[in-house]
Amino acid sequence: ITSKTVLLIKNSTTENSNDNGLARTPPMGWMAWERFRCDTDCKDDPQNCISEALFRDMADRLAEDGWRELGYEYVIIDDCWMSKARDPEGRLQPDPDRFPSGIRRLADYVHSRGLKLGIYADMGRYTCMGFPGTTLDRIRTDAQTFADWGVDYLKFDGCNSNALEQLLGYPLMSKALNATGRPMVFSCSWPVYVGSLPPEVNYTLLGEICHLWRNYYDIQDSWDSLQFILDWFFTHQDFIQPAAGPGRWNDPDMLIIGNFGLSLDQSRAQMALWSIMAAPLIMSTDLRQLDxxxxxxxxxxxxxNINQDPLGVQGRRLLQEKSKIEVYWRPLVDSCSAVVFLSRRSDMPYIYHTSLSKLGFDKGSYQV
Structure with missing residues (x-):
């Protein structure tokens, strides 16, 4: 293998399933957090601060640079968009200096570009970065506020909340979002706050209330961080892989391709592996400066196309060789398969021999 990854497919399809609900395939789009964090300094860093200008810029790039046509449709605001206080009616409000037009106008702009807007809130007294959180008594108010603004996707974090608040709050927010009558994808961070695995995490319940959920810690801009996430997901694949499917996805966090921490081969590895994992493809990079x-x-x-396969089966790790070559596999529609060979070596290219039988395929004729 001369690269980190190789993809094999047979009769790959480009058709999507009939989408009668939300997130029938893994959501695709762009999110601010990994690249832009909580930069609120619009005086000295206007290009990179969390502001309506940043999200308009990213909406423009998604609409004009070929992303939207490929399925990247969500522009998602993360933490640090809020004012430090709620309005007199108890509703969340954006920082007036960084979002002078308001979220409703920003949503209108994103929609005018043929895209959808996502936003961030936090189950608890405060968000992870200290902005107003959503306590149990505020859930219905915040859900209705997001609907009134035209939001299409909510990432609901869990900093500064306890296990009981989370047990009550995440299902309540799901009901509150549905009660607004506005279709909104619901991304939950619940599992990572309670240990990520059964019996602490009920993945059947998660699949009933959330469209996607964060299982593990935040990705950082490094190959090491990516590998830690990969190892956790596939070490525990017997617990989490069956939970995924159309409308309910395990989320290993954002694509960091185009930033500073990955080589080109490592970038290809993340894209291939996130596709095998049926993971949401949520980029977090500066699309204005992407090489x-x-x-x-x-x-x-x-x-x-592999990531968006309508069968919706999350892939599995088949083999971990002593040579540090690993093999991953995902079944697709029309009796197709996707296979990734991943080299964890750091020395030089490695010649790897395999066979149909070793990969679990029957004898026969295959298109590759």
Whole structure:
């Protein structure tokens, strides 16, 4: 293997399933957090601060640079968008200096570009970065506020809340969002706050109330961080893999391709593995400055088609060789498969021999 990854497919399909609900395939889009964090200094860093200008810029890029047509449709605000206080009626409100037009106008702009707007809130007294949180008595108010603004996606974090508040709050927010009558994808951070695995996490319940959920810690801009997440997901694949399917996805966190921590081969590895995992493809990079190599990885149609396969089965790790070559597999529609060979070696390219029988395939004729 001369690269970190190789994809094999047979009769790959580009068709999506009939979408009678939300997130029938893993959501795709862009989110602010990993790249832009909680930069609120719009005086000295206007290009990178969390502001309506940043999200308009990213909406423009998604609409004009070929992303929207590939399925990248959500522009998602993360933490630090809020004012430090609620309005006189007890509703969340955006920081007036950084979002002078308000979220409703920003949503209108995003929608005018053929895209959808996501927003962030936190189950607890405060968000992770100290902005107003959503306590149990505020859940219905906040859900209705987001609906009134035209929001299409909510990431609901869990900092500064306890296990009981989470047990009550996440299902309550799901009901409150549905009660607004506005379709909103619901992304839950619940599992990571209570240990990520059964019996502490009821993945059947999660699949009933959330469209996707964060299982593990935040991704950082490094190959080491990516590998830690990968190892956790596949070490525990017997517990979490069956929970995924159309409308309910395990979320290993954002794509960090195009930032500073990954080589080109490592970037290809993340794209291939996130596709095998049926993971949400949520980019967090500066689309205004993306180089052509990173763009080619993120816009790879084969990887996207595998990720968006309508069968919706999350892939599994088949083999971990002593040579530090690993093999991952995902079944697709029309009797197709996707296979990734991942090298964890750091020395040099490695020649790896395999066979149909070793990969679990029957004898026969295959298109590769």
């Amino acid at each position: 052509n190599a990173a763009r080619a990885v993120l816009q790879n149609k084969v990887a996207i």
